[in-house]
Amino acid sequence: MAVRKMLDIPVNRVEGDLELRLEVADGVVVDAWSTGTMFRGFERLLVGRGALDGLVVTPRICGICSTTHLMAAAKALDAVTGAVVPDNGVRLRNLALMVEHVQSDVRHGILMFLADYANPAYAHLPLHDEAVRRYAPLAGEAVVEAVRETKRIIEIIAMIGGQWPHSSFMVPGGLSYGPQVTELLQCRHVLDAYRAWYERRILGCSIERWMAVDSLAALDAWLEEAQAHRDSDVGFLLRFGRAAGLDKLGGGHGTFLSSGSLDLPAETAARGTGGHLIPAGFARGIAVEAFDPAAISEHVAASWYAGQDGGRHPSEGETEPYASGEEGRRYSWVKAARYRGGPAETGPLAERVVAGDPLFTDLLARQGANALARELARLTRPATLLPTMAVWLSEVVASGGRDVYVNPGPVTDGEGCGMIQAARGSLGHWVTVRQGRIERYQIITPTGWNGSPRDSGGVRGPWEEALIGTPVADADNPVEVGHVIRSFDPCLVCSVHTVRKGRTMGRARLEA
Amino acid sequence: MSFLNSESPDVLQLFSSLGINVLHHPSLSNSSATQQASQLEVLGAGELPLDILVVEGAVLRGPAGTGMYDTRGRRPKKDIVAALARQARFVVAAGTCASFGGFGAQTEIEATGLQFNRAEPGGFLGADFRSGAGLPVINLSGCPCHPHVLAGTLTALVTGTELSLDQFNRPLSWYSMMVHQGCTRNEYHEYRVEEETFGEKGCLFFHMGCHGPLVTGPCNKLLWNQRSSKTRAGVPCFGCTSPDFPQNHPFFHTRNIEGIPLDLPNGINRAHYMVYKVMAAAAAPERLRQRRTEI
Numbered sequence: 001m002a003v004r005k006m007l008d009i010p011v012n013r014v015e016g017d018l019e020l021r022l023e024v025a026d027g028v029v030v031d032a033w034s035t036g037t038m039f040r041g042f043e044r045l046l047v048g049r050g051a052l053d054g055l056v057v058t059p060r061i062c063g064i065c066s067t068t069h070l071m072a073a074a075k076a077l078d079a080v081t082g083a084v085v086p087d088n089g090v091r092l093r094n095l096a097l098m099v100e101h102v103q104s105d106v107r108h109g110i111l112m113f114l115a116d117y118a119n120p121a122y123a124h125l126p127l128h129d130e131a132v133r134r135y136a137p138l139a140g141e142a143v144v145e146a147v148r149e150t151k152r153i154i155e156i157i158a159m160i161g162g163q164w165p166h167s168s169f170m171v172p173g174g175l176s177y178g179p180q181v182t183e184l185l186q187c188r189h190v191l192d193a194y195r196a197w198y199e200r201r202i203l204g205c206s207i208e209r210w211m212a213v214d215s216l217a218a219l220d221a222w223l224e225e226a227q228a229h230r231d232s233d234v235g236f237l238l239r240f241g242r243a244a245g246l247d248k249l250g251g252g253h254g255t256f257l258s259s260g261s262l263d264l265p266a267e268t269a270a271r272g273t274g275g276h277l278i279p280a281g282f283a284r285g286i287a288v289e290a291f292d293p294a295a296i297s298e299h300v301a302a303s304w305y306a307g308q309d310g311g312r313h314p315s316e317g318e319t320e321p322y323a324s325g326e327e328g329r330r331y332s333w334v335k336a337a338r339y340r341g342g343p344a345e346t347g348p349l350a351e352r353v354v355a356g357d358p359l360f361t362d363l364l365a366r367q368g369a370n371a372l373a374r375e376l377a378r379l380t381r382p383a384t385l386l387p388t389m390a391v392w393l394s395e396v397v398a399s400g401g402r403d404v405y406v407n408p409g410p411v412t413d414g415e416g417c418g419m420i421q422a423a424r425g426s427l428g429h430w431v432t433v434r435q436g437r438i439e440r441y442q443i444i445t446p447t448g449w450n451g452s453p454r455d456s457g458g459v460r461g462p463w464e465e466a467l468i469g470t471p472v473a474d475a476d477n478p479v480e481v482g483h484v485i486r487s488f489d490p491c492l493v494c495s496v497h498t499v500r501k502g503r504t505m506g507r508a509r510l511e512a
Numbered sequence: 513m514s515f516l517n518s519e520s521p522d523v524l525q526l527f528s529s530l531g532i533n534v535l536h537h538p539s540l541s542n543s544s545a546t547q548q549a550s551q552l553e554v555l556g557a558g559e560l561p562l563d564i565l566v567v568e569g570a571v572l573r574g575p576a577g578t579g580m581y582d583t584r585g586r587r588p589k590k591d592i593v594a595a596l597a598r599q600a601r602f603v604v605a606a607g608t609c610a611s612f613g614g615f616g617a618q619t620e621i622e623a624t625g626l627q628f629n630r631a632e633p634g635g636f637l638g639a640d641f642r643s644g645a646g647l648p649v650i651n652l653s654g655c656p657c658h659p660h661v662l663a664g665t666l667t668a669l670v671t672g673t674e675l676s677l678d679q680f681n682r683p684l685s686w687y688s689m690m691v692h693q694g695c696t697r698n699e700y701h702e703y704r705v706e707e708e709t710f711g712e713k714g715c716l717f718f719h720m721g722c723h724g725p726l727v728t729g730p731c732n733k734l735l736w737n738q739r740s741s742k743t744r745a746g747v748p749c750f751g752c753t754s755p756d757f758p759q760n761h762p763f764f765h766t767r768n769i770e771g772i773p774l775d776l777p778n779g780i781n782r783a784h785y786m787v788y789k790v791m792a793a794a795a796a797p798e799r800l801r802q803r804r805t806e807i
Binding site: 008010017019039041042045049056057063064107115116136137144147155157158159162164165166167168171175176177178180321407436478 | 513514516517518519522523524527534537538539540541542543544545546548572574575581582583584585615616619620621655656709710711712731735736737738739740741742743744745746747750752758761762763764765806807
């Protein structure tokens with residue numbers, strides 16, 4: 001007879017507060033419930049405030065994606081006012097957002113994901129000593145470098161928008177003020193230096209060489225090709241990850257969403273799809289279809305909210321905390337975001353699948369989604385962004401740097417939506433303004449997709465599903481669970497609206 | 513995350529040069545949940561010395577005082593904060609939420625700062641609380657707290673350097689200067705050359721809701737990310753170091769009486785100020801009126 005037990009696991013090294021309840025049978029996860037443990041209520045706090053206040057309040061939801069929330073808030077207000085942002089405004093907004101992404105991808109990869117390679121659970125692996133030397137928290141060689149370099153790239157956001165995190169320099173119509181062209185030239189030095197470091201340490205090769213890796217076979221060949229490739233962080237991610245079996249962990253539903261991001265300026269040398277550098281789309285497996293924002297809904301059947309059964313579009317959503325007596329059914333105040341009624345994972349891997357990237361399409365076709373592919377997509381995403389960042393920066397410099405704002409007039413009445421890709425995936429802000437005040441504000445974050453609880457149909461959220469089948473060798477140190485969860489790069493601070501009442505659900509808590 | 517942007521020293525250099533052993537950090541530590549739980553127990557029992565407790569984020573007391581809006585292992589996190597604060601030699605509140613409650617104060621989540629609730633002394637630990645070293649909670653307000661302020665405070669505590677505190681228990685070194693000191697728009701402020709819309713050169717105080725002359729903080733002295741500040745980039749100061757942050761009235765808007773801001777720089781006589789600003793505007797040189805002076 002199978003040995004079944006329940007595990008309650010607080011997960012650290014994620015942004016925010018996450019607890020998992022796992023049902024484990026014979027050392028393998030057979031069911032999972034994901035709970036954020038903190039209710040913050042930012043959306044409710046915005047109701048009744050000034051029309052522009054989302055620009056100040058929403059960046060403060062999160063210290064990592066501050067600029068990203070600002071972009072979504074500004075785009076929602078662009079839509080309300082009908083503002084047409086001038087090309088340099090578009091370029092500099094994009095550049096700032098991309099800086100946030102390329103620092104976040106590296107910080108997550110090195111400080112949060114690869115730190116698990118230094119876990120004592122892997123002491124038996126030949127690569128473990130090297131993993132400790134590289135990724136030990138606060139001390140590893142790669143950690144020291146990542147802290148230093150990611151800090152420098154952020155100087156670009158400060159030169160454009162004053163500070164990072166928590167500035168409010170994107171406003172309906174463009175930017176609050178345009179940097180001088182000499183400051184933009186400084187940005188170029190900072191960008192060039194980051195790219196050089198990223199190529200040398202993270203990739204171990206030029207971005208051009210990396211982008212030529214277009215299949216699983218080509219990835220293997222790349223690893224074989226040079227010691228520098230194997231020694232890079234990407235090389236080590238792969239070598240250790242395969243030895244530890246991470247390419248066989250964390251499958252999930254196999255549905256992927258990208259809402260599209262980084263609007264192309266009217267005139268630019270950069271190439272994109274459908275007006276975006278990062279294309280929009282939805283994929284089942286590797287079959288990609290067009291993205292329809294109207295197909296998004298949020299369920300609260302398993303969430304601590306008062307409200308309807310079934311889904312509701314975020315433009316009509318409510319955020320009413322509701323600690324009911326339905327203890328057995330409701331277990332998270334992360335709402336369940338759904339697309340055409342079903343769950344979808346979002347993030348760098350989803351972006352690459354939707355974009356039809358040959359490497360990740362091949363990886364998925366051969367292996368299915370997995371924790372290693374997810375993190376590989378994240379750690380190599382800067383390779384897809386850094387060249388275009390240089391293009392846009394040059395274009396702003398060439399046009400003199402100014403013309404970043406067109407006044408769209410006062411924000412009085414209207415509805416607007418700002419959907420972009422955050423570092424962790426699809427982010428949407430929906431705002432309704434009446435008589436200069438916010439009447440409604442709803443946000444769906446990437447973790448609202450990835451870390452969602454069950455929906456009205458009882459279907460698990462993406463990382464709940466991805467945990468099914470995960471082995472748990474040591475209940476006191478469930479490192480495998482950490483890999484699966486962290487491969488989604490959870491950000492609970494953005495997503496939780498959670499209150500957790502004391503309850504047992506008839507299950508024992510496993511004490512250490 | 514802002515703290516990771518500290519420069520000379522960076523965070524890791526800071527810890528190693530001061531000999532700080534980081535027992536736990538939610539985003540960086542590699543210990544398992546079981547190890548963390550036993551460490552919390554040992555710390556709470558005073559069996560492992562806790563020199564410095566740094567708290568980020570407000571203490572959530574809702575709903576109805578239970579603290580169950582913010583839990584760890586189905587235990588209110590506020591209980592953990594209380595247990596650790598009792599054992600710590602120094603307690604530091606990093607950011608406005610931990611200092612004064614911030615966004616969640618006066619809302620359904622019943623957030624409070626550690627020793628203040630907005631400007632009211634008391635907060636979670638009570639006005640009389642003193643840490644092991646005999647000090648109140650040291651408040652490093654700001655949203656976020658400037659990384660150098662946190663690094664500087666930790667350095668002072670570890671090296672036994674005395675920090676004089678203001679009425680809100682913030683170190684005077686950083687909180688006795690106005691945010692607008694050092695703003696590159698000061699010329700425009702001085703002569704009341706005003707910005708009325710985004711994208712212009714001019715002072716943001718008179719129309720755009722800037723709190724630079726109203727609140728204290730080192731933004732324009734230390735600068736952010738070694739480079740700039742919001743006000744330099746045309747973003748009004750929102751007064752995020754203030755116990756009253758966030759304000760209830762709309763951002764990006766200055767409340768006026770007769771064209772003069774309702775909220776005037778601390779300690780100023782309104783009548784004198786009005787006369788001074790009328791004369792200053794009249795004296796504004798052409799290079800400012802024509803917005804030729806760079807920011």
